[in-house]
Amino acid sequence: MSLPPVSMGGRAAQARLNSEKAAEHPQPSVDAWADADDSATAAVAQRMVQISDELSAALTQFRGRRLFELKSETPTDTFERVLEDDTVPKARQVLSLARLADKPVAWLLDMARQLFPDDSDLALVLRALVRRRNLQRPTRQRLETLLQTVVAQGSPKRMNAGINAALKARMFGASMAVRAGLLRETYRDFLESDDGPLNAYQDWIALYGPSQRMNVLAFIEAALLTDISAQDPSCSHAEFGQLLGRLTDLKHLRSADGLFINALLGDALVCRHNADEADWLVFLFGVLAYPDDLDQWLLGAVGEPVLLSSHRDRSALLQTVRRLSLRLPPSLFVDEDAPVRLAQQFTRLADVAYAHECLEQRRAGGCP
Template sequence: MGLRSHKQMGRDAQKDAQRQSEARQTEAQQADDASPAAEVQRFVQSTDEMSAVLTQFRNRRDYDKKLGHLADSFERVLDDETLPKAQRIIQVAKMHGVSAEELLRQARALFPDASDLVLVLRELLRRRQLDEVVRKRLQALLTQVEEEAEPKQLKAGINCALKARLFGKALDLSPGLLRASYRQFLESDAAEADVYADWVASYGLRRRAAVLDFIEGALLADIDAQDPSCSRLEFGLLLGRLTQLKLLRSADSQFVGRLLADPLARRFNPDEGGWLLLMLGLLQQPEQVDALLADTVGAEALLSRHAEHSSLLQLVYQACKALSPRLFLDESWQPALLEALRDMAAVAYRHELAERRRES
């Protein structure tokens, strides 16, 4: 493929952006509001910086053209210094008598992530101007890197890269970190509540919903890729986990929102993260409800009246009752949790009555 003109590349980029926009609009009209495609589109459309990101991509293509290095861009390479590092690989490959081992060592030092290195080598090999000796060395290097890389991780890293770059820009996050989270999602057998808690710990409370949007978008891109990372069966299981995580995200919004909307609950604990941890803990260890509540309300409970304890337990009971049984590791755990909360509320109510009698 030859180098395209600056104007032609700009027109192609504009056409690509227009086609993507029209495709997203069509999908949004046809898909159900709760479908993965619809939610991903809503996120993309709600992000004002996406157009700026596309402009940045076009500028990067112009930069490549001016340097005369590549016919295609390095958009899927998640490295901020891709071009000079790619030049360095070519320089090493041109060295007289350089061994395959030395070329591999230096290439991996420049691009430690196998997905990045494979993408760079593929782009370099598209160049017509390469010396035949250099071409053979780069082809042998590419073959070795592909053979030694873990296939699923390699393909997943390539297929999710554009999503990682777009969401990383919009969320002010490292694209490489997002890519790592997607790879981990593919391999993880942890409970969905643990996966969700890990995302909160890694990315913070404010971004927890958007990170799930990224995972969803990356999974859909991987499924549609020419060389997907997983089998159809594996993707089916992953889509099931994704559905469970989206259900958990909705429960998070409702559970935490319900409690923080109540002045009494806010007085006991105004921290959003505290109530989220309570919910995640109850989903996995409902038998520890007493200890989990104590961790959530802490010292404030010691200074409160029994009437307030009783009211708080009623609030928590209603919030837990609204949770979907599917979110618990065992669906039978929810009735047991609700019964335990009723017992605790009954004890608190008896103390409340005694408190009233003493005060009357």
């Protein structure tokens, strides 16, 4: 469809309109345009340099990754996740053994497992060796057969968990001054165990010591989140959902533990009777699991020192422990009725303590 012709009058009106607009909005001078052009050119040049730097960094990272993946002259590929000591010389031994064509695969597997007892470590080493470019065909085939055997005989959950948690185990192991392999095994146990938070927490304390309990839980959380996002996760989505629920329960216990212990050890009267964190942890776990045995847990925490105290101090000490114990979240106790039974036990002991305190004051002439 053609446009309608423009009349001479229309052209004149348009010319007047253009003149009025030009008067209202004068055009920049030539110098201003030159300055603007210079600024724009400088900005564009700066942006081009920035883009060039970003592309260069990305290409460098890509090349480095490709070289890391394709490198074949030294058996160090992906060994950062192998937690066995002396990884490189042992990997060379595995490679030398694989070149012995007269030895059966079963013998080779036995020898390889002596060098790398953990299946996760052995699988990583074998994968790295198989990727080497300058391997003779028979040697590569034996290594591939060995790798297939290790994967077939091992537990997929434990193997993938060990591989996925290895870097976190190495990092936390260094900061905690414990073996990374022990932390890796602790994570696997967490995946396979059905224990409640209290039992898991106590197991970690028995294994690593009271001072490390918070660090162990931090490692378990970091390893679990890494495992979930891994290319080959150790568990299904449903299993990870349950594990996250258990982790939440453990974090609730950790919070209660911190509040309870810090409040106790921040009390001068409590510390005068017992300032040992480990003893109060035993008390905490005891009242959560066996609230009916309160006498036993108190005796273990303040038994001998309290005998030398006045009945007034004993009552004050009992009141402090009672107040903090009854603040513990009900969900942490062994059953729903446990907090009520614990409160009853404290009331019974408080009545006894008050009676002795009154008797002591009467003897001193100060009790009504």
